[in-house]
Amino acid sequence: MASQLTNGRRRELHYWMRLTRTLDDRIIKLWQQGRGVGATFNQRGHEAISVGAGAALGPSDVVAPMHRDLGCYLLRGMTPERLLANQLGRATSVTRGRDGNLHGCGDLDLNIIGFISHLPHSLPVTVGAAMSFTYRNEPRVAMTFVGDGSSNTGLFHESLNLAAVHNAPFVLIVENNQYAYSTPLSQQMVIDDIAVRGRAHGVRAEIVDGNDLEAVYEVTYDAVERARSGGGPTMIECKTMRMLGHAIHDGAGYVPPDLLADWAKRDPIDRFEATLLAGGLATQEELDQVADRCRREVAAAVEYAEGSEWPDPATILDGVYAE
Amino acid sequence: MTSSDSQTVAPETPAVESKVMTYLEAISEGLCDEMRRDPDVLLMGNDIGGDFGGAFKVTTGFSEEFGDRRVMNMPMTELGFIGAASGMALFGLRPVVEVQFADFISTGFDSIVQYAATTHYRWQAPVPWVIRAPSDGGIRSGPFHSQNNEAWFVHTPGLKVVAPSTPVDAKGLLLTAIRDDNPVIFFESKPLYRSLRDVVPAGDCAVPLGRARIARPGRDISVITYGATVHQAVAAAVELAAEGIDVEVIDLRSLKPLDTDAVLASVTKTGRALVTHAANRLGGVGAEIAAVIVEEAFEWLDAPVARLGGLDIPVPSSPPLEDAYRPDAGKIAASIRRLVAF
Known part of the structure; x- marks a missing residue:
């Protein structure tokens, strides 16, 4: 199938990947400097998946990203200011200090569903969202992201089966990054491809290079439009590598250095920039300008978040229930 | 309402009769x-x-x-x-x-x-x-x-x-x-x-959440309960009325939010409280209600607050075992007699 991406769109997606990397790197610095609150999770290596898959959705579609999908939150309109304020537990944040880092960063105005630490729970919730679109005959699609770890749970299977039985307009992105915290794939499953788990339930399943932005976008776009037109759910296994620890505290000494070195050569942003340069779609100067813009935006977000008020303990009871 | 009521006007939608x-x-x-x-x-x-x-x-x-x-x-x-x-x-x-x-x-x-x-x-x-x-x-x-x-x-x-x-x-x-x-x-x-x-009632008979009801009014002791146990408590109350004990039964209806005002209003009136439910007792809803009574109405109490729940065991199948597990009217009446005699 011919690429759906225009050159202008390619440059936009490059910006979102670069912004994701810049914000992620800045967050790591903040934590190293002791300016962070609680835990935070690393994004490096996942940028092409979170941006490429997220970009394939239309504005009325909904998405439940997880903790490696900063790029998806950003391109769906959640600003670096609000996201960083959430990382720092401020009153101005998405969750008003109720939940930390990217957890709970849901906003129905942006059609983003928040996740919980029990990551596979975004699966049935998103299938339910998709079923609600069918119920109301709305041409909308629901997408979620999980990792290789979640694919081992019963809920993964329950959700894919439910999506299949109801032919739900549902797209599942599995970010197979080789490790569930410290546990390698070899200790999680004996199959080579998680995609077979989708196929076992009668769900169409694709496998894609998760470090190739265009490939992720194309396969996801096809899945989204197929779902929208009544073609049912698709699961997409994106093969990638988590390039840093599970969370900020984790040095990931358990990952063989050779494996990381090998994947470092396939960095999703480096690769996409090389493609843009080789195709004459951008100059180095333009790429540098994007990087500068991202640095400025992230600096402004840090200033905003660190300057934001802490939540007032007098409001601690607010919002447990919808009134 | 009688058929001779001249104020009756036809409702906009056909009335559906209340039914048993x-x-x-x-x-x-x-x-x-x-x-x-x-x-x-x-x-x-x-x-x-x-x-x-x-x-x-x-x-x-x-x-x-x-x-x-x-x-x-x-x-x-x-x-x-x-x-x-x-x-x-x-x-x-x-x-x-x-x-x-x-x-x-x-x-x-x-x-x-x-x-x-x-x-x-x-x-x-x-x-x-x-x-x-x-x-x-x-x-x-x-x-x-x-x-x-x-x-x-x-x-x-x-x-x-x-x-x-x-x-x-x-x-x-x-x-x-x-x-x-x-x-x-x-x-x-x-x-x-x-x-x-x-x-x-036919039609919209919505009952608000978080509001208990008095299933049976009484002066001597409050039995706070919910679900099927309400009927066991009322049966106990009928039995005890013959002995001159006037039992009030509070049916909580909602457990969360809990109508603590209704519980306290009853207990401050009667001065005695039994909290009972079919669920096992340890860590049960009754423990919370008993604690609320003790915290908020201690000076009105004439007897310790008592709890009667299921035993702390999986619910057994066989009739004599299940009967031994569950609170019933007889067990509730016995608990009430003890509290009233305190």
Whole structure:
């Protein structure tokens, strides 16, 4: 199938990947400097998946990203200011200090569903969202992201089966990054491809290079439009590598250095920039300008978040229930 | 109202007569009324659709009227379909989920307590679903078809928990639960399903959540309870009236929010309190109520606050064992006599 991406769109997606990397790197610095609150999770290596898959959705579609999908939150309109304020537990944040880092960063105005630490729970919730679109005959699609770890749970299977039985307009992105915290794939499953788990339930399943932005976008776009037109759910296994620890505290000494070195050569942003340069779609100067813009935006977000008020303990009871 | 009432005017919609119906029929009518009123209300559960109409036949005929689209038979995956109910609720629908027995709700536990219960506090999105949970025993159904596990959910911030004891409340509280913008666990009492009949108002008879009722007024002691145990307490009260003991029975109706005002109003009047429920006693809802009474009404008490619950064992099957497990009118009366004699 011919690429759906225009050159202008390619440059936009490059910006979102670069912004994701810049914000992620800045967050790591903040934590190293002791300016962070609680835990935070690393994004490096996942940028092409979170941006490429997220970009394939239309504005009325909904998405439940997880903790490696900063790029998806950003391109769906959640600003670096609000996201960083959430990382720092401020009153101005998405969750008003109720939940930390990217957890709970849901906003129905942006059609983003928040996740919980029990990551596979975004699966049935998103299938339910998709079923609600069918119920109301709305041409909308629901997408979620999980990792290789979640694919081992019963809920993964329950959700894919439910999506299949109801032919739900549902797209599942599995970010197979080789490790569930410290546990390698070899200790999680004996199959080579998680995609077979989708196929076992009668769900169409694709496998894609998760470090190739265009490939992720194309396969996801096809899945989204197929779902929208009544073609049912698709699961997409994106093969990638988590390039840093599970969370900020984790040095990931358990990952063989050779494996990381090998994947470092396939960095999703480096690769996409090389493609843009080789195709004459951008100059180095333009790429540098994007990087500068991202640095400025992230600096402004840090200033905003660190300057934001802490939540007032007098409001601690607010919002447990919808009134 | 009599036929000679000259003030009577024709209502805009044809009046439906109030009818005598069972507790189960009242639930069924509440569901049906609400589905007719609100197209966003739909049902999910195991075996609820088609001609079958559910394990207890609450949804008999529903598929015919509302179609499979609104009466959704689910694969046997409570964790998955309760999670899906949350997703539907986030996008404006009002799913009413039937778990076949309250005992099976544990298979959907994470979807309830981790996801649905926390969502509004975390990111301010309402999750308006109801889970109907047929609970309670006395029907010789053993450890996995007899449980009263409401305490799990009362302990969970973000949920509401309801436990009607009469046909009127079963319908009225169900209407309110469906219209509530929060996740509500609706504990139905299996032993009452077909044993209890009453006149149930036609149409909208919504009962507010969080408001207890006085099932029987009295002056000497307050028995605070809910669900089927309300009827055991009333039977004990009738028995004790012959002995000159005037028992007030408070039917909580909602366990979360809890109507502590009603509990305290009764106890400060009577000076004695017995809290009783069919669920096992340790860590049960009764422990919380007893603590509230002691904290808030200590100076009014003429006797210790007593608790009477199920034993701390899995619910046994065999009749003599199950009878020994459960509170009943006789055990309630014995507890009351001890408290009154204190």
